[in-house]
Amino acid sequence: MRLPKLLLFILALSIISCASKKEDEKTPFExxxxxxxxxxxxNADYAQEFAKYKNAGIDEVLINTxxxxxxxxxxxxxxxxxxLRVHAWIMAMNRPGDSIALQHPDWYAVSKEGKSCFDNRPYVDYYQWLCPTRKxxxxxVLGLVEELAKVDGIESVHLDYIRFPDIFLPIGLLPKYNLVQDEELPQYDFCYCDECIKAFEKIHHKNPKESHNTSIDMEWKNFRLNAIKAVVDDAYxxxxxxxKNLTAAVFPYPEMADHMVRQRWDKWxxxxxxxxxxxxxxxxxxxxxxxATKQGVSDLLRKKTKINTGVYLPAFKSPEELKEAILLAKENGAKGVCFYDGPAITPEQLRTIKETKESLK
Structure with missing residues (x-):
């Protein structure tokens, strides 16, 4: 008896799905x-610190050098x-105190107000953002990525601040800066440097500075999303x-990252x-x-990119909350969970991490 083509197709999909599920079950949550x-x-200090992490069930360290x-x-x-496995953590577009970049004031991102991050930094003094469009x-930045990639034994170059400055801060941080951000404010809207304007005009034949409302100008928004994507794709x-692999610390799920910092990581x-x-x-x-983990996983369904959920340790009020967050990340499709940051881990949290890791074996 010959099975209908549709039934054969469904059967094949079921086999693939089961195989994939079995493979996921074999993959440890890291x-x-x-x-x-x-x-x-x-070196002895670091050996002691690394041993502490390993003893708590931690598998990898992302090191900012x-x-x-x-x-x-x-x-x-x-x-x-x-x-422990090692990832080389680099501050990408935000380069505070970069001795080479500081010799080139024209390299820095410029706000809609016309102020450069070289000498007028949004929010905090360490916000010294470079323009991703200027060659x-x-x-x-790509040269720095390459030097780290050459180091033997690392798993990945891990990009951070691979975005524009925050057009919107997380709502919980606004009181710290005494800010209300109900709309896009020009002092936090980047980058309007001559190089960005020229490149945009070449493609779209208009100047964003003359736009009636840049917040709803999709071409201008996509231009900046694509400028960051181009840096990531070249780094890849x-x-x-x-x-080596390329990894990155990013804002929560792509739609939120897009809205807050011009970062659409599901397209990278x-x-x-x-x-x-x-x-x-x-x-x-x-x-x-x-x-938020589930949202990100959903946006990456058509890609091979994996998600590791980052959590901020000081925000947890109890060991039970930390354990809950770890399990929620796993249940919603993350490959692993990453803790910020090492020195902030309390002995109580280390015990919770270790016990949770052992419970997942």
């Missing part, structure tokens, strides 16, 4: 931690000896040339993303960790 390294600390390949080379073997500034090619060429689902920043309850 834990990571973001840390910032300082060259003044000794201030984009210093030498320090990264020093730390990789220490982490590996303690059973020289983007090549500088560079990193893969050295047989990238291996894994670590959305920073910091529920306290948004005045949300712990269950929002599951919601």
């Amino acid at each position: 834990f990571g931690v973001w840390i910032t390294a300082h060259k003044e600390r000794t 201030g984009t210093d390949p030498k320090l990264l080379k020093r730390l990789v073997p220490i982490a590996k000896e303690n059973g 020289e500034s983007r090549n500088h 090619k560079i990193v893969h040339k050295y047989h 060429d990238i291996d894994e993303v670590y959305p920073m689902i910091y529920h306290g920043f948004y005045n949300e309850e712990v269950d929002w960790v599951g919601y």
Whole structure:
């Protein structure tokens, strides 16, 4: 008896789905931690810190070395000896104190008000954003990415601040700056430098500075989304040339990231993303960790990109809340969970992380 083609197709899909489910069940749910390294600390200090993480069930460390390949080379073997994988964490478009960039004031992003991040920084003094469109500034960032990618033993180059400055802050942070952001404010709207305007005019034959309402000008918004995407996609090619992966810390789910910081990460060429689902920043309850994870996973269904849910440790009021967040991330499709940040982990939280990890085996 010959089965109808539709039935055969459904049967094939079912087999593929079951195989995929079995494969997911074999894949361990992994834990990571973001840390910032300082060259003044000794190797023994780091060995002790890394051993502490490993003992708590943590699998990987995402290390900010201030984009210093030498320090990264020093730390990789220490982490590996303690059973941890290493990712090279880099501040990408936000480059506070970058000695090379500071020699080039024209490299910096410019607000709608016409003020440059070189000497007029939005929100905080360390917001020194480079323009992703200008050839020289983007090549500088990509050059830093390449130097990190050359380091033997790392899993990935991990991009952070791979976006524009916040057009909207998380609602929970607004009181800190005594701000109300009910609309797009010109002092937080970037980038309107000459290079961006020229490139946009070449494509769309209009000047965004003359737009009646830039907040609803989709061409102008997409131009900036695509400027960030172009940097990521080029970084992906560079990193893969050295047989490493590209990962990134991003804002919660793509639609929110798009709205808040011109970051549409579901369209990037990238291996894994670590959305920073910091529920306290948004005045949300712990269950929002599951919601935002699910949204991101859903937006990536047609891509191979994996999600690791980032959580902010100081926001948890109890060990039970931390455990709940970890389990919600797993239940909603994350590959793992990453904790911000290493030094903030309390002994009580370490015990919770360890117990939760063991319960998932």
